[in-house]
Amino acid sequence: MAQQQQFLWWQSGIIYQIYPRSFQDSDGDGVGDLKGIISRLDYLQWLGVSAIWVSPIYPSPMADFGYDISDYCGIHPLFGTMDDFDALLAEVHMRDLKLILDLVPNHTSDQHPWFLESKSSKDSPKRDWYIWKDAKEDGSEPNNWLSVFGGSGWEWDEQTQQYYYHAFLKEQPDLNWRNPEVQQAMFDVMRFWLDKGVDGFRVDVMWHMVKDDELRDNPPNPNYKQHEATYEQLIPAYSTDQPEVHDLVEKMRKVTDEYKKRVLIGEIYLPIHRLVTYYGHDNKGTHLPFNFMLINIDWNAETIKSKIDEYEGALPVGGWPNWVIGNHDQPRITSRVGTSQAKTAGMLLLTLRGTPTMYYGDELGMRDVPVPPEEVQDPQGLNMPDKDLSRDPARTPMQWSDSENAGFTTGKPWLRVAESYRRLNVKKQQAEEESMLQYYRRLIRLRQAEPALHIGDYIPVQAKSPLLAYIRQHDSKRILIVLNLSHKPCMFRPQHERYKGTIVLGTASERENSKVDGNISLSGDEGIVVVLS
Numbered sequence: 001m002a003q004q005q006q007f008l009w010w011q012s013g014i015i016y017q018i019y020p021r022s023f024q025d026s027d028g029d030g031v032g033d034l035k036g037i038i039s040r041l042d043y044l045q046w047l048g049v050s051a052i053w054v055s056p057i058y059p060s061p062m063a064d065f066g067y068d069i070s071d072y073c074g075i076h077p078l079f080g081t082m083d084d085f086d087a088l089l090a091e092v093h094m095r096d097l098k099l100i101l102d103l104v105p106n107h108t109s110d111q112h113p114w115f116l117e118s119k120s121s122k123d124s125p126k127r128d129w130y131i132w133k134d135a136k137e138d139g140s141e142p143n144n145w146l147s148v149f150g151g152s153g154w155e156w157d158e159q160t161q162q163y164y165y166h167a168f169l170k171e172q173p174d175l176n177w178r179n180p181e182v183q184q185a186m187f188d189v190m191r192f193w194l195d196k197g198v199d200g201f202r203v204d205v206m207w208h209m210v211k212d213d214e215l216r217d218n219p220p221n222p223n224y225k226q227h228e229a230t231y232e233q234l235i236p237a238y239s240t241d242q243p244e245v246h247d248l249v250e251k252m253r254k255v256t257d258e259y260k261k262r263v264l265i266g267e268i269y270l271p272i273h274r275l276v277t278y279y280g281h282d283n284k285g286t287h288l289p290f291n292f293m294l295i296n297i298d299w300n301a302e303t304i305k306s307k308i309d310e311y312e313g314a315l316p317v318g319g320w321p322n323w324v325i326g327n328h329d330q331p332r333i334t335s336r337v338g339t340s341q342a343k344t345a346g347m348l349l350l351t352l353r354g355t356p357t358m359y360y361g362d363e364l365g366m367r368d369v370p371v372p373p374e375e376v377q378d379p380q381g382l383n384m385p386d387k388d389l390s391r392d393p394a395r396t397p398m399q400w401s402d403s404e405n406a407g408f409t410t411g412k413p414w415l416r417v418a419e420s421y422r423r424l425n426v427k428k429q430q431a432e433e434e435s436m437l438q439y440y441r442r443l444i445r446l447r448q449a450e451p452a453l454h455i456g457d458y459i460p461v462q463a464k465s466p467l468l469a470y471i472r473q474h475d476s477k478r479i480l481i482v483l484n485l486s487h488k489p490c491m492f493r494p495q496h497e498r499y500k501g502t503i504v505l506g507t508a509s510e511r512e513n514s515k516v517d518g519n520i521s522l523s524g525d526e527g528i529v530v531v532l533s
Helices: 034-039 041-047 082-094 113-118 180-196 245-257 272-279 301-314 333-337 339-351 379-383 426-430 436-449
Strands: 015-018 051-054 098-103 154-157 162-165 200-203 263-266 322-324 355-359 457-461 467-474 477-484 490-492 500-506 515-517 520-522 527-532
Touching: 034 041, 034 082, 041 436, 082 098, 082 180, 098 180, 180 245, 200 245, 245 263, 245 272, 272 301, 301 457, 301 467, 333 339, 339 355, 339 436, 339 477, 339 527, 426 436, 436 500, 467 490, 477 520, 520 527
Parallel strands: 015 051, 015 355, 051 098, 098 200, 200 263, 322 355
Antiparallel strands: 154 162, 457 467, 467 477, 477 527, 490 520, 500 515, 500 527
16 A cells, blocks of 8 residues: 655645734834744734744844844844744744744845955955956946846945945845855854754745856846836846756755754745756755745736646646745735735635745735835835835734734834724734634635645646636545636536535635535635535
């Protein structure tokens, strides 16, 4: 008899991203902190998620709100102390939850001791830890590479008369990952946190970590549109996704595998056929190369179905899928698809095959909050003010209650709170059986109770647009999901099989426990989960 496959926590569970500045403030300074997260762990346990991923909490000048790190093995005083972190980790584990840290290995802060040493002299032993190059003969930059946050990717250093490369802000110089000493230093950082007991890492901009050794110019992008970030003017063919990056990812995985049941997740914005290469040879790369498809594609059934099929077909043997519906860099799902489709989007995320990652507040239906130009803090928004690219609207404080500042802080919040917080908050939605929050909780509980939903196979089902349908199956249990991705009523007419069963969960609770047999009518924006008999 074939041995039953063993699934790990990061395969069967649900990841919940916390942006620490905006989750819960415990000391009244208007910025969320570690003690604030601790105070809300019971809520996360009640919700039913399995792991929390916390965006950077390390010491940082905060040029990019923590993604510019000046000490990889410390805690920024804004967020608390190392004792607070140890307490958070203990409290997380006490609730049988997992803690995933953000790791930012591509670049440091320009205030990191490594960079200060590197730029002190051309003869510095750490000079080659970063990417330093001479100007061209005419004094211009080494090549045409651009910064993601606008402008050139090169910054001139007057003292040593060379340029250094920065894929993001000039305050975020890129490390030279071709240098074995850099690799070793970062592996030591990983071990520092793994020794403490963290359950894994989400690795920032993994596909940026290695650059073309010859520093060749990037080609122009023929499809560039004026409203896009200036970075999109070029195709980053030589500044990202180089073949050698896979050797480094494999080395990071080896470090992770020195510890039991830890996970390595890669942030990778690439087309599917290139994304799946990050699983590595024999699945020795990153466990979960983040799949951002649901963030980036048009919200219609035909497109989504074809992309799910493409992704499922491209996965390597043994590669575990994953799905992301929101994060700190992208507009919120409710703002992208609208309030009426938000429940359907949640059902899609939590019933597809693979590990889902939720973004804090999406379970409430939180929307992007308009932030006036004079209050914009995000460097991406500040550096390209005419393009409305600020990420602040998706980073506003979590809405806990109808008390002042939504119960997030007793001080002045670092970003404004949504005006809707008095009617859209955790406390109110916990008390309302028909709320978005209660819906998410029921959906999560159903997913975690049904092996067909959290580890089962994915079987596409033919359905006419705007309907999306598929079956999740484990052993003999079969569960049909039908989603109406439009606002108009539709009829699901099965082509090859007569589906008979019971609706166990729906975006409209009135349908629950009712029987279906054959054709199924759906209202606009409706989704149903049917246990087939």
